Amino acid sequence: MTFDLSQTPHRRWNPLRGEWVLVSPHRTQRPWQGQTETTAAPVVAQYDPTCYLCPGNERAGGHHNPQYDATFVFENDFAALKPDIQAFKNDESNAGLIVAESESGICRVLCFSPRHDLTLAKMEVDDIRKVVDAWTQQLLDLGSRENIGYVQIFENRGAMMGASNPHPHGQIWASASVPDDPSKEQQQQLAHFTKNGKTLLSDYLALELKLAQRIVAENEHFVTLVPYWAVWPFEVIVISKRAVAGLDLLTEAERLGLAEMLKTVTSTYDKVFDVSFPYSMGLHGRPTDGEEHPEWHFHLHFYPPLLRSATVRKFMVGFELLGSPQRDITAESAAETLRTALKKIASRE
Amino acid sequence: MTFDLSQTPHRRWNPLRGEWVLVSPHRTQRPWQGQTETTAAPVVAQYDPTCYLCPGNERAGGHHNPQYDATFVFENDFAALKPDIQAFKNDESNAGLIVAESESGICRVLCFSPRHDLTLAKMEVDDIRKVVDAWTQQLLDLGSRENIGYVQIFENRGAMMGASNPHPHGQIWASASVPDDPSKEQQQQLAHFTKNGKTLLSDYLALELKLAQRIVAENEHFVTLVPYWAVWPFEVIVISKRAVAGLDLLTEAERLGLAEMLKTVTSTYDKVFDVSFPYSMGLHGRPTDGEEHPEWHFHLHFYPPLLRSATVRKFMVGFELLGSPQRDITAESAAETLRTALKKIASRE
Ligand SMILES: O=P(O)(O)O[C@H]1O[C@H](CO)[C@@H](O)[C@H](O)[C@H]1O
Ligand SMILES: O=P(O)(O)O[C@H]1O[C@H](CO)[C@@H](O)[C@H](O)[C@H]1O
Numbered sequence: 001m002t003f004d005l006s007q008t009p010h011r012r013w014n015p016l017r018g019e020w021v022l023v024s025p026h027r028t029q030r031p032w033q034g035q036t037e038t039t040a041a042p043v044v045a046q047y048d049p050t051c052y053l054c055p056g057n058e059r060a061g062g063h064h065n066p067q068y069d070a071t072f073v074f075e076n077d078f079a080a081l082k083p084d085i086q087a088f089k090n091d092e093s094n095a096g097l098i099v100a101e102s103e104s105g106i107c108r109v110l111c112f113s114p115r116h117d118l119t120l121a122k123m124e125v126d127d128i129r130k131v132v133d134a135w136t137q138q139l140l141d142l143g144s145r146e147n148i149g150y151v152q153i154f155e156n157r158g159a160m161m162g163a164s165n166p167h168p169h170g171q172i173w174a175s176a177s178v179p180d181d182p183s184k185e186q187q188q189q190l191a192h193f194t195k196n197g198k199t200l201l202s203d204y205l206a207l208e209l210k211l212a213q214r215i216v217a218e219n220e221h222f223v224t225l226v227p228y229w230a231v232w233p234f235e236v237i238v239i240s241k242r243a244v245a246g247l248d249l250l251t252e253a254e255r256l257g258l259a260e261m262l263k264t265v266t267s268t269y270d271k272v273f274d275v276s277f278p279y280s281m282g283l284h285g286r287p288t289d290g291e292e293h294p295e296w297h298f299h300l301h302f303y304p305p306l307l308r309s310a311t312v313r314k315f316m317v318g319f320e321l322l323g324s325p326q327r328d329i330t331a332e333s334a335a336e337t338l339r340t341a342l343k344k345i346a347s348r349e
Numbered sequence: 350m351t352f353d354l355s356q357t358p359h360r361r362w363n364p365l366r367g368e369w370v371l372v373s374p375h376r377t378q379r380p381w382q383g384q385t386e387t388t389a390a391p392v393v394a395q396y397d398p399t400c401y402l403c404p405g406n407e408r409a410g411g412h413h414n415p416q417y418d419a420t421f422v423f424e425n426d427f428a429a430l431k432p433d434i435q436a437f438k439n440d441e442s443n444a445g446l447i448v449a450e451s452e453s454g455i456c457r458v459l460c461f462s463p464r465h466d467l468t469l470a471k472m473e474v475d476d477i478r479k480v481v482d483a484w485t486q487q488l489l490d491l492g493s494r495e496n497i498g499y500v501q502i503f504e505n506r507g508a509m510m511g512a513s514n515p516h517p518h519g520q521i522w523a524s525a526s527v528p529d530d531p532s533k534e535q536q537q538q539l540a541h542f543t544k545n546g547k548t549l550l551s552d553y554l555a556l557e558l559k560l561a562q563r564i565v566a567e568n569e570h571f572v573t574l575v576p577y578w579a580v581w582p583f584e585v586i587v588i589s590k591r592a593v594a595g596l597d598l599l600t601e602a603e604r605l606g607l608a609e610m611l612k613t614v615t616s617t618y619d620k621v622f623d624v625s626f627p628y629s630m631g632l633h634g635r636p637t638d639g640e641e642h643p644e645w646h647f648h649l650h651f652y653p654p655l656l657r658s659a660t661v662r663k664f665m666v667g668f669e670l671l672g673s674p675q676r677d678i679t680a681e682s683a684a685e686t687l688r689t690a691l692k693k694i695a696s697r698e
Contacts, residue, residue, distance in 0.1 A: 003435060003437035003439075003451060005449060008431075008434055008451070009429065009430050009431055009434060009451075009452055009453070009454070010434075010437070010449050010450060010451050010452050011449065011450060011452040011526070012448065012449045013445070013448035013449070015445055015446050015448070019529050020526070020529060022429065022430075022452060022524075022528075023449075024428075024429035024430070026427075027427055027429055029427060030409070030426070030427030031409060032513060033513045033514060034508060034511060034512060034513030034514075035508035035509065035511070060379070060380060077379070078375075078376055078378060078379030079373075080358065080371065080373035080376055080668070080675060080677075081358050081371075081373065082357075082358055085357055085358060085359075086352060088352035088359070090352075092556070092560070093552075093556050095545070095552055095556075096362070096364055097364050097549070097552060097553045097556060097577075098553075098556060098560075098577050099361065099362035099364070099577075100354060100359050100360065100361045100362070100372075100577075101359060101360060102352060102357070102358075102359050103358055103359050103360040103371060104358070105358070150672075152668060152671060152672045154667045154668060154671050154672075155667070156664075156666050156667040159383060159384035160384065161664065161666045161667070162383060162384070162664025162666040162667065163383060164381060164382045164383030165382060165383075171667065171668070173668050173672065175371075175672075177360070177369070179371075179668070179671075179672030179673040180368050180369060180672065180673040180674070181670075181671055181672055181673065182671075182672070196444070200446070203442075203444055203446060204446045204447075207441070207442050207444075207446060207447060211441070211447075228446075228447050228448075228449075280666045280667045280670050280671065282667070282670070282671035282672075284671070301670075301671060303670050303671075315505075315510065315511025316665075317505050317510045317511040317629045318503045318504070318505040318510070318511065318520065318629045318631070319429070319501060319503060319520070319522050319528070321530075321629050321631070321650075321652050322501060322503050322528075322530055322531075322629065322631035322633070322650060322652075323499075323501045323503075323522065323524075323528030323529065323530055323531070323631075324528040324529040324530065325529070326429060328429075
């Protein structure tokens, strides 16, 4: 008798974060009597006079957006991080138990398009390419500052993922210290690189391409797959084929490849339940401390909450908060669903 | 000029998990245009014929609940973990990159009361005491089994936290391996104990009692406070005054003290926004490997999502998922709000 991973509870190792994930494949068979989400009506207006991100409109604090026609970046009016914070470190107890320190940084908002009704999935590749360029400029600008150690670029898409406005936009939080998650990834990647002389994600990608079970999409420069250790139901990772440490090191051709892949991933998501798919997405690359970081391998994570339908999501609560991350479907079946959605798009074109 | 933690972004160290939390106190000043939650109408029926947890009713799979009159435990009909899984470990790659192993365990559901309309906040202390007793029995029963390494007891309260049924109940997931979170806490507690000869939480509790800024409630055996490193808006930790490694080691008097504290915490929460407060809550104690674990200090975590009102929650998305945990109000102001709510209860009695 072989151990059937598609039916039997097991745990999988996340080598990128260094932690275990509990997989309970049979669990979606249970009936769902819990909260169902409301599906937002599709946004139809290309311009919304009440939207604080649309061109020409007024934002909080009296600023006016310019009549931008591609991307537009501004300093977050309610930034979680601020520059020029005086340095401070306290350890009231001298026992490492009540410890705070200052954290400075810069938070910006990046509008992806002047069109209020678009999403990455609906934008043209050429226009997504402008988003990739704007990200790169931001990384170079913020990352070159002396007191910025990391630039976290991300997007919260959909009300279910806390986005407070449907206008296509993302955020950039640049901080003095390296945040928790990239810092864990760095530790794991460094250990692998030191031992094997290759990046963790090149070795992993080579294995996945050979096994061909969890691959969702591939182009000349990027591969999208459901990682073996995925936590969110339809989580994917987008990995650059070349072992490149950060977004700023991509060639022109790779930037275009990334834009194409972003279009593919987001439109595939939208096809799964025929709804604008909510997610948090973010870019992970080397810290901006000026070092080379050959151990770092540039990638993007997509964390989408929907599980069974457009209205039934996965809740990360209870055991997930107090015990371990847990998922209800296997990475393999999620990859299969995503590939089917992608085929639907291809066949209608 | 002093550094004002109540106004300036900073980060705080969580010594129990060994990670940093970003605190952005000024952030709630931003207007909220995002998703608002619907407040569920209070449950009024003491018995609901369609509820699969009410006494006498039929559950999924054709089982019938007995006519229980206090607590009632049963095996989860859609368990995330199952006993008697054959042992299995694969590392397809031999490079530590595609690693899975079998995970066996037992998942149970514990009904807190036969009354469909109650919550811990509304139950009598004597009845909550029966819940504490049932937890203890479960820990002893499951924990004594050879292949159970940890017993995670928790409650998801409210639809917002993924509870699929308002009937007062919690869950017990007992697993072969120690889950991620208690395992991190163990590492941190062991390091502290080895160095200082006292548990991390006794040293921390002594400091907090002296500072008296974040204490919410105290009785003879337990203290509830907003930890310095809290992530969720009104997160609290309930710490046993005696350095005791697990629930099973509590004295009769301490069990009663815990029941009283559970009543205090949950009814205080309900007063904050005058609504049945959603949360995930769980007990953390030593693993059930038969060792003493003098480094472990028994405690409970409450993770409630509401931030500004009964309908505006904190979203753990974007930066929180891809960067670091982040909060918008200080632990000190949250403690103040909770103390005010508690005073309101006291003055009306
Ligand atoms: O078992 P329940 O209550 O149906 O499900 C709930 O709690 C579980 C354990 O925390 C989670 O994995 C589920 O996502 C959540 O909806
Ligand atoms: O800045 P926004 O979009 O208003 O806010 C959203 O993203 C932030 C960064 O991920 C989170 O901290 C907030 O909880 C979320 O609602």
